[in-house]
Amino acid sequence: MPDEKQLKARIKKVNIKKIKNVLETLDGARIKTWLNICAKCGLCAESCFFYLANDKNPEFSPAYKIKSTVGEMYKKKGDVSLPFLEASMEALWARCTMCKRCSQFCPFGIDIAAMITIGRSVCQSHGFVPEFLAKAVENYRVSGNQMALTKDDFIETCEWMEEETADEIKGLTIPMDVPEVKFMYTLNAREPMYYPQDIAQIAQILTVAEESWTMPSEGWECTNLPMFAGDRTLAGIIVENMYQKARDLKVDKILVTECGHAYRSTKYEGPYLSGYPDGIPPIEIIHSVELFCEYLESGRIKIDPSKKLKEPVTYQDPCNVSRNGGLWDIGRIVMGYLADDFREMSPNKDYNHCCGGGGGYIPMGPEYRVKRMVSGKIKAEQIRKTGAKLVIVPCHNCFDQINDLNEEYDLGIKSVSIKEVLCEIMMIPDKFKPDEE
Ligand code: SF4
Numbered sequence: 001m002p003d004e005k006q007l008k009a010r011i012k013k014v015n016i017k018k019i020k021n022v023l024e025t026l027d028g029a030r031i032k033t034w035l036n037i038c039a040k041c042g043l044c045a046e047s048c049f050f051y052l053a054n055d056k057n058p059e060f061s062p063a064y065k066i067k068s069t070v071g072e073m074y075k076k077k078g079d080v081s082l083p084f085l086e087a088s089m090e091a092l093w094a095r096c097t098m099c100k101r102c103s104q105f106c107p108f109g110i111d112i113a114a115m116i117t118i119g120r121s122v123c124q125s126h127g128f129v130p131e132f133l134a135k136a137v138e139n140y141r142v143s144g145n146q147m148a149l150t151k152d153d154f155i156e157t158c159e160w161m162e163e164e165t166a167d168e169i170k171g172l173t174i175p176m177d178v179p180e181v182k183f184m185y186t187l188n189a190r191e192p193m194y195y196p197q198d199i200a201q202i203a204q205i206l207t208v209a210e211e212s213w214t215m216p217s218e219g220w221e222c223t224n225l226p227m228f229a230g231d232r233t234l235a236g237i238i239v240e241n242m243y244q245k246a247r248d249l250k251v252d253k254i255l256v257t258e259c260g261h262a263y264r265s266t267k268y269e270g271p272y273l274s275g276y277p278d279g280i281p282p283i284e285i286i287h288s289v290e291l292f293c294e295y296l297e298s299g300r301i302k303i304d305p306s307k308k309l310k311e312p313v314t315y316q317d318p319c320n321v322s323r324n325g326g327l328w329d330i331g332r333i334v335m336g337y338l339a340d341d342f343r344e345m346s347p348n349k350d351y352n353h354c355c356g357g358g359g360g361y362i363p364m365g366p367e368y369r370v371k372r373m374v375s376g377k378i379k380a381e382q383i384r385k386t387g388a389k390l391v392i393v394p395c396h397n398c399f400d401q402i403n404d405l406n407e408e409y410d411l412g413i414k415s416v417s418i419k420e421v422l423c424e425i426m427m428i429p430d431k432f433k434p435d436e437e
Pocket residue numbers: 047048049050061062065095096097098099100101102103112113354
């Protein structure tokens with residue numbers, strides 16, 4: 001149930017002008033064309049894991065989800081009711097992760113996820129956003145990150161991880177706000193909050209690779225939840241804060257942690273959201289998977305052959321790293337270095353299914369957990385069929401969802417990031433080995 005603050009944020013009377021404004025300004029002409037040309041052929045239905053996992057209920061088919069929400073908004077020129085907006089909120093957030101798989105199967109290339117974005121913005125304009133997600137967005141407003149961490153909290157966490165890890169890798173530091181280096185590292189706020197070891201791991205890898213890098217004290221949050229909550233103004237501010245920090249530090253590139261949402265936001269949607277009409281970020285963006293691949297291929301990071309993974313391993317293609325980020329082959333090259341027994345899911349690469357936790361679903365919290373587990377059934381089946389014991393997951397969101405699926409469906413697997421595996425099996429050159437006591 002929404003809390004008092006959230007209910008207050010909900011507009012008591014529909015503002016038709018406001019809705020029309022969202023519908024017209026956000027790519028209105030293209031959306032209207034898509035709505036008109038949809039032949040209702042249903043070819044997109046079987047591509048959507050929500051439809052498959054929910055007994056092929058037609059209400060979960062991509063075309064229906066759009067027709068019953070955004071389609072109605074346009075048809076009625078914004079003159080919709082509050083109960084309609086509340087019902088749309090359910091369809092737009094709890095039945096779609098904006099994974100874009102359905103667009104690959106539509107003969108007209110209709111971009112369902114782009115239309116879901118518009119629908120979410122309309123709902124958000126009237127305060128209809130799932131409660132937990134709305135709270136996370138509020139956190140961004142006050143602190144610039146979804147976990148409401150202060151600048152001091154963040155710096156202290158980095159210092160703590162530096163202290164903890166300096167014993168393992170001689171000379172390891174987590175440099176803060178160092179100007180004119182190659183990379184500014186950006187991360188998901190869940191890392192300093194729940195998984196601080198991720199910060200230690202990236203510091204180990206970048207130290208061993210002798211990289212020129214810095215952690216920024218601000219503008220470090222790259223997972224842009226306002227983007228998935230329909231709050232495009234705030235989403236633009238968040239991403240611009242990051243670009244600005246990179247410009248202030250005069251770094252060459254922004255390096256994005258193992259996170260799909262972050263990559264989509266920072267590289268592909270962020271520029272439009274923050275006012276770069278050509279869609280090109282003002283600074284080059286690199287995903288961690290790309291950098292790890294470069295290190296392995298160039299030999300800057302070497303794998304200890306005796307530690308290479310022997311158990312069966314599979315790879316989760318995060319939608320926003322593989323299908324929407326184009327990095328599926330890079331992920332396979334990395335797997336070749338890490339694992340002897342690599343097993344593909346089916347389907348895979350750009351056709352892989354969403355894990356069911358994307359598009360803001362995980363931050364929608366416990367209220368939506370049961371639905372999230374039902375829709376995650378397709379991913380659970382994919383994983384089980386591989387026989388893998390280890391699932392390598394270069395995305396925080398997928399990582400959390402696959403952990404939950406492991407419990408729910410008793411998969412008997414462990415999910416790990418590429419960082420974690422690299423830290424376990426990379427060779428540590430002598431100069432980085434701690435001195436003997
Ligand atoms: S974008 Fe993904 S989740 Fe949404 S309707 Fe299409 S296939 Fe389903």
